[in-house]
Amino acid sequence: MIQHHAGDELLLPLAAGRLSAGQALVVSAHLESCTECRARLHSLQALGGALLEQAEPAALEAGAWERTLRRIDRLAPEAAPAAPAPHPALPEGVSWPASLRFCRVSGWRWIGPGVSFARVAGPHDPAASVYLLRIGEGRSLPRHTHGGIELTQVLCGAFDDGRALFGPGDFDAADESVHHQPVVQTGATCVCLAYVGARMRFDGRIASLIGGWIGM
Template identity: 45%
Template sequence: MIKHHPSDETLFRYANGSLESGPRIVVAVHVGACTACAERIAGFEALGGSLLHDIEPEDMEPGALDHVMAMIDTGEASRAKAAPANRLPRADVGIRLPEVLDDCGIGPWRWIGPGVRWSRVTLPDDDSANVMLLKVVAGRKLPEHTHAGYEYTHILKGAFSDARGRYGPGDLDEADDDVQHQPIVDKEGECICIAALEGQMKLSGFFGRLIQPLFGG
């Protein structure tokens, strides 16, 4: 059962397209597994549509519709032609990833510390987005950290806990700069999650400072 969800502000930003691409893909993974959040977003989108409906229409320039349709056709043809060449490499990370990640590049698992590996997730429309898969062995305690911005983490497999509670499959942890935590993975099995940063993560302790460059510090 999913217990932790994105905030209404995040869901609203997702619905209106203002959420950054990295957090957006993580929220999309969550929404694909969470009926409640999908319905919440549908409500926000309906509200936006209602507001647009109330706006007085204006006359279009002659030929404007034909021009827009021609641009759409040209863009779709270009994307279809370029798609095979632009397909991003995908490593086998050992689990079936959500369909929303099908067009993303998935890097191989890389060691970043005892019991902790990471895989770079490359978005097809924004290769600078700070998105990654994390795999942590059972019982491992992650470096204590806070954030200069927001961290969005969706759990794909396993679970972890911190002072705020336990996060299992389907849960999304949204942490801001007021949160300083040290997640601990359940002893029953490894934890795999997808995470995105909006800002930077600030790690504490010797090990944290050692791997800080991986997180943009």
């Protein structure tokens, strides 16, 4: 049962094609598992279409159509997606979101007791800060806040960060105002897909060093 959803501040730009590629990856992974957010996205898309239809027609500049066609002719054809890349192992019974199918995912790298991460490089913006975090049961991430927005989609397991309990399929958006320490519940390893808009600010010096080292 999904308790935490993506808000309109993310679904609206996604519907309009204006959400950054890194954020869109995480929101898309949530949409795959959440019928409620998919229905909301469809409503927003329908609303956008209706608004366009009702808009007052405006005259285009002379030659605008021809210029647009010439611009389209100059666009490089979009490369066909590469074959799905092999991904590192997930806990048994957990499958990869289809939205990550054409992403390159590094192997798991150890960053602390019970904690590893993998780098996710999407086809549209390989440099976007998208990561997978795998945290063992009962383990936690160091206490931190954020320099910008952090989006998290729980693929399996559950964590509690003092604000709420987030389980499989749940989505979270945290910003500078959130200062938290996610603690993974006992019973299962937790794997999350995360977009980190700006460096995380860790309370501890060692965590800061490791965070800087992996660019998180």
